[in-house]
Amino acid sequence: MNPPRHPDRRRRRFELGVAPPSDDLRRLLAHTSWAANRTEADIAARIQCTPLFVVARDGATTIGFGRALTDGTYRALLDDIVVAEDRRGRGIGAAIVESLLRELADVEEVVLNTEESLRGFYERLGFRPFTGLTMVRRNSTPTVSI
Numbered sequence: 024m025n026p027p028r029h030p031d032r033r034r035r036r037f038e039l040g041v042a043p044p045s046d047d048l049r050r051l052l053a054h055t056s057w058a059a060n061r062t063e064a065d066i067a068a069r070i071q072c073t074p075l076f077v078v079a080r081d082g083a084t085t086i087g088f089g090r091a092l093t094d095g096t097y098r099a100l101l102d103d104i105v106v107a108e109d110r111r112g113r114g115i116g117a118a119i120v121e122s123l124l125r126e127l128a129d130v131e132e133v134v135l136n137t138e139e140s141l142r143g144f145y146e147r148l149g150f151r152p153f154t155g156l157t158m159v160r161r162n163s164t165p166t167v168s169i
């Protein structure tokens with residue numbers, strides 16, 4: 024069953040390219056299956072190398088994040104899409120992805136890795152399962168792979 028929508032959106036803001044405090048981002052990522060072990064220093068360094076990211080805030084509180092790695096023309100990879108657990112089901116995740124997609128509108132293909140339970144979430148945003156073979160060479164192991 025889908026989570027319920029909540030009407031109060033007054034204080035919510037979505038900002039492109041304004042880095043969130045890395046401790047806020049570490050707290051958000053700590054509840055993911057793939058980035059739970061990232062340190063604040065890692066996170067701050069990777070943000071510096073990321074061409075496109077969006078931060079959702081409620082007042083001063085960081086409540087969501089998403090980023091894209093891209094060459095700006097042919098390929099983009101969405102990564103680290105996350106919403107604070109107590110803010111999910113209010114349209115924030117979709118708004119984060121939509122913000123990134125608007126910026127990537129001229130890029131030929133936008134890809135992401137996800138799990139079956141989020142198929143519906145991403146299909147609503149225009150993604151379709153890829154029918155080819157995706158191959159990965161892991162040089163290190165994430166906390167839990169998805």
Ligand SMILES: CC(C)(COP(=O)(O)OP(=O)(O)OC[C@H]1O[C@@H](n2cnc3c(N)ncnc32)[C@H](O)[C@@H]1OP(=O)(O)O)[C@@H](O)C(=O)NCCC(=O)NCCS
Binds near residue numbers: 112117118138143
């Ligand atoms: C995935 C995630 C970012 C979604 O954020 P969210 O703010 O809860 O999502 P939204 O409220 O914007 O959902 C948009 C729509 O998708 C639906 N949806 C959300 N999660 C869903 C799920 N797991 N399965 C099916 N539909 C889902 C919502 O009900 C909503 O539908 P509606 O428009 O009919 O109300 C959030 O659940 C999260 O942070 N999960 C943990 C990290 C993660 O797995 N990130 C994705 C990595 S690829």
